[in-house]
Amino acid sequence: MPQSGAATDTRSDHPPLTTAVVVSHCSAATIEACLRAALSSTAPVEVVVVDNASDDATRLLLAEQQRAEPFLTVQLNDDNRGFASACNQGAALARGDALLFLNPDAFVEADTVRRLRTLLSAHPDVGLLGCSVLDEGGRPHGPQRRREPTWRRSLMSLCGLSRLENRWRALAGVEVRTPLPDTELVDVDAVNGALMLLPRPVFEQIGGFDEAFRLHAEDLDLCRRIRDAGLRVAMAPAIPVTHVGGVSSRRRRFQVEWWKTRSLWRYFRKHDPAAGRRGIAAVIALGLALRLALKLPRQLLPGRSPGKRSAPGKKNR
Secondary structure, eight states: OOEESOSSOOSOSSSOOEEEEEEESSOTTTHHHHHHHHHTOSSOEEEEEEEEOOOSSHHHHHHHHHHHOTTEEEEEESSOOOHHHHHHHHHHTOOSSEEEEEOTTEEOOTTHHHHHHHHHHHOTTEEEEEEEEEOTTSSBOSOSEEOOOOHHHHHHHHHTGGGGTTTOGGGOOSBOOSOOOSSSOEEOSEEOTTEEEEEHHHHHHTTSOOTTOOSSSHHHHHHHHHHHTTOEEEEEEEEEEEEOOOTTTGGGHHHHHHHHHHHHHHHHHHHOGGGGSHHHHHHHHHHHHHHHHHHHHHHTSOOOOOOOOOOTTOOOO
8 A cells, every 4th residue: 555644735826736656676876866856846745766676775764754754655566567657556646737757866956846837737638748867977877769669770770870860861860859949838759758747538548558568668658649649749859967877777777678578579569560561570579689788798797786876056955
């Protein structure tokens, strides 16, 4: 059963409540900073954490945070059900009219939720909104804008040929490499999954996350289904979130890469009609196998244990 610090919301009804859903798994290095940042929002926010059987200090830290914070709900899973399933669990416990899916190693700023909600209200045709994802040094971290990951684009990205797309458009990969336009919103096929905000009715309309994606590609699938429903997927270039990245996966890096490979295969089979052709399916399978083989030597090396992080602008206690 979920353990909730508060039964009712005593804050003002205006502006509306946003529920941040955080899925943790061995996230002790960053979970405190992530929650402090989210709960320090200038807009009303509750946080629902679903922990997927962490065996480090994550659960102890969550218990400490819960005792001090009435707007934190914690759901403890006895086994690791996968990221997509845990996101759906968190959404089911939400009281807000908008859902903010936030990685446990991502840190929002105090005005992030307010600014994102303002944009979402001003653009009712937007079904999912992302933002600029930066590393701890303020540099872009991971893909900021993603095209639909067809098998051809994915192959271009895997081979590194996508770096030449400015010369030959046929070599375009999944990530959009052109400079970000100076606009309030940029329409994309998929955002960076470290932070995703969407109206709760939209999430319920499309049936939430596809739980067959145990880990990775579930965000691509969510964005695709929102676009298929006739809504826009967009990112806000001027709104940043800091993302450390990979904290939960460092201890089981090969397992994570294996699940990522399986999820990508499922995505192609589900959404790319060309993947149904025997020859194309063989190319996709070969490409995914090559990707996994290239990752294998590095993934088998012992992972570095990350130190405890502070949210941007805050010091470790």
